Amino acid sequence: MSAPLIAGLELGGTKCVAILASGPDAIHERVELPTTSPAATLAAIEAVIDGWRGFAALGIASFGPISINRHAADYGHITSTPKPGWAGTDVARRLGARYGVPTEFHSDVVGAALGEARWGAAAGLTDLAYVTVGTGIGVGLIAHDRPVDGLTHSELGHIRPQRLPGDDWGGTCPFHGACVEGLAAGPAIAARTGVKGQDLPADHEAWEGVVHALAQLLHTITLTGVPRRIVMGGGVMVGNPFLFPRVRHSLRQSLGGYIAIPEVADVDTYVVAPALGHNAGPLGAIVLGQQALLSR
Amino acid sequence: MSAPLIAGLELGGTKCVAILASGPDAIHERVELPTTSPAATLAAIEAVIDGWRGFAALGIASFGPISINRHAADYGHITSTPKPGWAGTDVARRLGARYGVPTEFHSDVVGAALGEARWGAAAGLTDLAYVTVGTGIGVGLIAHDRPVDGLTHSELGHIRPQRLPGDDWGGTCPFHGACVEGLAAGPAIAARTGVKGQDLPADHEAWEGVVHALAQLLHTITLTGVPRRIVMGGGVMVGNPFLFPRVRHSLRQSLGGYIAIPEVADVDTYVVAPALGHNAGPLGAIVLGQQALLSR
Numbered sequence: 001m002s003a004p005l006i007a008g009l010e011l012g013g014t015k016c017v018a019i020l021a022s023g024p025d026a027i028h029e030r031v032e033l034p035t036t037s038p039a040a041t042l043a044a045i046e047a048v049i050d051g052w053r054g055f056a057a058l059g060i061a062s063f064g065p066i067s068i069n070r071h072a073a074d075y076g077h078i079t080s081t082p083k084p085g086w087a088g089t090d091v092a093r094r095l096g097a098r099y100g101v102p103t104e105f106h107s108d109v110v111g112a113a114l115g116e117a118r119w120g121a122a123a124g125l126t127d128l129a130y131v132t133v134g135t136g137i138g139v140g141l142i143a144h145d146r147p148v149d150g151l152t153h154s155e156l157g158h159i160r161p162q163r164l165p166g167d168d169w170g171g172t173c174p175f176h177g178a179c180v181e182g183l184a185a186g187p188a189i190a191a192r193t194g195v196k197g198q199d200l201p202a203d204h205e206a207w208e209g210v211v212h213a214l215a216q217l218l219h220t221i222t223l224t225g226v227p228r229r230i231v232m233g234g235g236v237m238v239g240n241p242f243l244f245p246r247v248r249h250s251l252r253q254s255l256g257g258y259i260a261i262p263e264v265a266d267v268d269t270y271v272v273a274p275a276l277g278h279n280a281g282p283l284g285a286i287v288l289g290q291q292a293l294l295s296r
Numbered sequence: 297m298s299a300p301l302i303a304g305l306e307l308g309g310t311k312c313v314a315i316l317a318s319g320p321d322a323i324h325e326r327v328e329l330p331t332t333s334p335a336a337t338l339a340a341i342e343a344v345i346d347g348w349r350g351f352a353a354l355g356i357a358s359f360g361p362i363s364i365n366r367h368a369a370d371y372g373h374i375t376s377t378p379k380p381g382w383a384g385t386d387v388a389r390r391l392g393a394r395y396g397v398p399t400e401f402h403s404d405v406v407g408a409a410l411g412e413a414r415w416g417a418a419a420g421l422t423d424l425a426y427v428t429v430g431t432g433i434g435v436g437l438i439a440h441d442r443p444v445d446g447l448t449h450s451e452l453g454h455i456r457p458q459r460l461p462g463d464d465w466g467g468t469c470p471f472h473g474a475c476v477e478g479l480a481a482g483p484a485i486a487a488r489t490g491v492k493g494q495d496l497p498a499d500h501e502a503w504e505g506v507v508h509a510l511a512q513l514l515h516t517i518t519l520t521g522v523p524r525r526i527v528m529g530g531g532v533m534v535g536n537p538f539l540f541p542r543v544r545h546s547l548r549q550s551l552g553g554y555i556a557i558p559e560v561a562d563v564d565t566y567v568v569a570p571a572l573g574h575n576a577g578p579l580g581a582i583v584l585g586q587q588a589l590l591s592r
Contacts, residue, residue, distance in 0.1 A: 079556070127447055141520070143444055144446065149423075149521050149522065155521060158519055159515065159516045159519055162474070175554040176550075176554065219455065220516060224520065225448045225450040227447060256472055259451065
């Protein structure tokens with residue numbers, strides 16, 4: 001049985017990727033578009049997808065926060081984003097109605113998680129987490145092949161971690177100050193050091209607080225009981241691969257042997273880099289479309 | 297259609313409750329037994345259930361840690377508990393084989409969550425959390441009517457929270473020191489103050505750290521994106537109801553308006569006491585049995 005053709009859309013803060021595909025080895029079209037105003041961006045996306053034929057479903061993985069509650073009036077909308085003009089923008093209802101196919105809508109990081117789980121660094125695993133560390137910090141949690149959600153999607157990047165002894169820097173999150181995002185995202189690193197993460201040497205002392213905050217996030221994610229593997233992506237991780245062994249070491253120390261399960265004990269295979277690169281999100285949108293088909 | 301008759305077992309650290317029921321208004325039998333050695337306790341449970349007829353499934357909600365991975369050799373076992381004699385005890389395989397009915401096995405706190413979601417303080421909600429604050433701190437998370445799990449069950453009571461400024465007390469958790477359980481469970485309160493929680497006056501300064509740690513746990517649980525309501529039970533909460541308004545206030549302050557969703561904004565209905573009392577766990581076991589029937 002050949003996999004059905006799906007239209008996938010990754011809607012990002014700076015660019016969008018629309019793909020027509022049934023998997024990583026069957027990408028029929030792939031178009032990148034800049035993210036500008038909502039009206040111009042959605043019109044450009046529609047101009048692309050209008051030309052496609054034969055797709056059975058539509059999957060959309062979007063920056064957020066977004067509303068994923070199908071019973072809510074604002075379902076399918078980007079809700080309270082600070083991105084100028086985008087708060088309150090309807091994405092999934094509009095595109096779902098235009099193309100008349102089953103449509104699934106979720107966060108960009110859930111999309112990346114689903115892509116990595118199907119074809120990437122967590123291939124074959126039903127339960128995983130994808131953590132992006134970039135302009136913000138986001139977590140996509142998948143259990144039994146489905147996104148973990150309910151009231152809304154995960155916002156675990158905004159948990160308040162235990163701090164390193166003697167470190168009382170206030171962090172940069174406008175809501176929480178020293179939450180994980182306020183301590184370890186790209187803008188936090190730049191604010192604390194005056195240097196962008198990609199230019200900060202590996203032996204700079206500021207990395208210690210970044211590593212500790214990220215390990216605390218992974219400690220928490222592990223204790224949800226869900227992931228069999230944690231995939232860490234985003235600009236800060238991709239640009240500074242020396243962070244991986246340090247985060248793994250800090251996570252192991254923090255857990256203190258509490259979760260006595262082989263998957264966690266082997267921390268080198270428990271915390272890994274992504275495998276799909278810039279296609280994780282778009283391919284995740286394909287998986288979302290497949291799930292829309294299944295749950296129709 | 298009348299609900300099927302289910303055999304339910306809550307296996308607790310000090311006592312077990314076996315019930316034959318189809319719901320809270322149809323409890324045919326209810327037997328309490330002390331939890332002693334594994335051999336004596338399980339034999340006593342079997343002597344009770346052997347006398348029951350006509351149940352279609354078996355649900356077991358157990359103290360832990362437990363193995364809920366059906367593909368693992370130790371599925372259905374209590375795994376690494378410090379409770380003398382119980383580590384490595386097979387519960388669910390043994391009872392499931394003895395009675396030959398569909399059997400579901402999960403944590404005691406997931407059981408309580410399912411009971412409160414079906415018939416109690418979260419009735420009608422598909423997504424909720426149950427937090428017990430007693431000898432330990434446990435979290436049961438339910439999304440779309442199902443327990444949130446994967447690698448294992450939740451252990452979120454062991455996250456390491458941000459601390460109150462100036463508070464560097466080391467906590468009592470043998471694994472993590474000042475995790476939430478090490479700061480706010482009954483034994484932690486007693487260790488810090490020399491007084492048991494039930495005898496500690498409401499204006500004792502030690503409650504400040506307890507409230508803060510519990511609010512940080514609720515902050516984290518909220519940011520998983522799952523619960524539409526958080527039910528807080530266990531001896532420390534039930535014995536000290538003044539904690540509820542204080543934990544709600546601290547949670548609201550900690551979130552800082554970040555999750556702009558009505559369910560969370562109305563913190564008085566977001567964080568609530570249980571409604572089923574000592575029957576939450578046993579009735580949760582009935583729900584687990586019903587789920588075993590459905591997924592057969």
